Amino acid sequence: MSTYSAPGRVNLIGEHTDYTGGLVLPMAIEFETRATIKSTDDGLLHLTARNFNETASYDLAAYPMKGRHHWSDYPVGVIGLLRQRGVPVTGLQLELEGDVPPNAGLSSSASVEVATAIAVLQNAKVAIPPAEIATLCQAAENNFVGGACGIMDQFVSVNGTAGHALLLDCRSLEYELLELPESISVVICNSMVKHEVAHGEYGDRRGEVEAGQSALVSVVPHIKQLRDATLDDLESARASMSPESFARCRHIITENARVLEAREALQTGDIARFGQLMYAAHASFRDDFAASCHEVDVLVELARDLPGCFGARITGGGFGGCTVNLVAHAHAAAFKESLIARYQEKTGIVAECYVSRASDGAIARLR
Numbered sequence: 001m002s003t004y005s006a007p008g009r010v011n012l013i014g015e016h017t018d019y020t021g022g023l024v025l026p027m028a029i030e031f032e033t034r035a036t037i038k039s040t041d042d043g044l045l046h047l048t049a050r051n052f053n054e055t056a057s058y059d060l061a062a063y064p065m066k067g068r069h070h071w072s073d074y075p076v077g078v079i080g081l082l083r084q085r086g087v088p089v090t091g092l093q094l095e096l097e098g099d100v101p102p103n104a105g106l107s108s109s110a111s112v113e114v115a116t117a118i119a120v121l122q123n124a125k126v127a128i129p130p131a132e133i134a135t136l137c138q139a140a141e142n143n144f145v146g147g148a149c150g151i152m153d154q155f156v157s158v159n160g161t162a163g164h165a166l167l168l169d170c171r172s173l174e175y176e177l178l179e180l181p182e183s184i185s186v187v188i189c190n191s192m193v194k195h196e197v198a199h200g201e202y203g204d205r206r207g208e209v210e211a212g213q214s215a216l217v218s219v220v221p222h223i224k225q226l227r228d229a230t231l232d233d234l235e236s237a238r239a240s241m242s243p244e245s246f247a248r249c250r251h252i253i254t255e256n257a258r259v260l261e262a263r264e265a266l267q268t269g270d271i272a273r274f275g276q277l278m279y280a281a282h283a284s285f286r287d288d289f290a291a292s293c294h295e296v297d298v299l300v301e302l303a304r305d306l307p308g309c310f311g312a313r314i315t316g317g318g319f320g321g322c323t324v325n326l327v328a329h330a331h332a333a334a335f336k337e338s339l340i341a342r343y344q345e346k347t348g349i350v351a352e353c354y355v356s357r358a359s360d361g362a363i364a365r366l367r
């Protein structure tokens with residue numbers, strides 16, 4: 001039996017930009033999924049989810065082609081694609097357990113997929129390039145589980161590095177690690193409003209974005225993806241798209257620009273500037289992308305008034321989930337306490353807050 005782990009993530013800035021070839025700036029967090037693995041020769045896949053105290057078995061000779069809306073879809077989808085890629089599996093016992101809060105926008109699913117992939121690859125003594133591990137996990141989620149996610153979550157869960165945020169170009173999959181200052185704490189606050197990528201609104205927004213992108217591509221010849229567009233390009237295609245698509249695309253174009261500015265802010269140690277970009281990103285997500293919710297907006301506004309807070313915004317797919325807050329280390333504990341108390345006063349909901357350091361991704365954990 002050997003155990004491998006893969007982290008969840010929090011996105012600092014760059015939201016809903018990944019599936020149109022854009023820029024994102026997430027970091028891996030300390031919450032993780034652990035996968036304990038052992039080979040068997042019985043031609044079966046024995047899966048255990050320690051968190052639910054449940055098991056599931058699959059016959060490798062009659063492998064399913066589609067998920068069945070069950071926790072086992074994530075490992076089954078990943079193992080299916082690894083086998084298609086030639087990774088030998090004669091039978092496995094795989095136990096999963098973890099502490100990434102589910103449905104909070106912290107990528108619990110990506111951490112399950114990546115932990116599974118790393119465990120199976122290590123167990124079979126097969127190496128594939130890290131970027132391909134991420135795209136394989138994303139493909140399992142897109143095609144087997146049925147969640148229309150982009151590449152961000154799986155990529156940072158594989159490639160994250162302690163103490164650093166990861167700036168990913170989602171078109172080329174080139175990335176750059178940006179050191180985070182020691183004096184800053186990343187406080188994640190869970191609104192406790194449910195978030196689920198596999199259902200509903202995420203897909204609706206993605207549809208609106210992709211419709212806008214298609215309109216842009218047909219009106220402006222040099223544009224291949226939304227990533228290539230300026231606000232002027234968008235304006236020139238306004239008549240070819242719905243007002244909703246126009247607003248969603250405006251969020252994405254301005255968000256890609258904010259990620260680049262955020263990178264510069266980190267490189268020059270200008271955390272105040274970084275924080276202002278987070279507030280601007282939140283406003284764009286709320287107004288143009290229309291994917292925030294009342295409770296999350298309350299959390300961001302409350303954070304703004306608290307001592308030591310540089311910036312706050314929603315993080316992840318939207319419609320609930322968590323905010324991410326950059327807070328001076330010395331203020332972090334008091335910030336957390338006040339935010340929980342004030343949020344409860346305003347909404348009646350008891351939020352959960354976690355202070356996390358940027359952690360290693362699954363590959364760095366192997367060393």
Ligand code: GLA
Nearest residue numbers: 015016149150151152316317
């Ligand atoms: C979810 C998806 C990601 C990304 C974000 C929004 O977390 O899994 O691929 O699209 O939403 O930035």
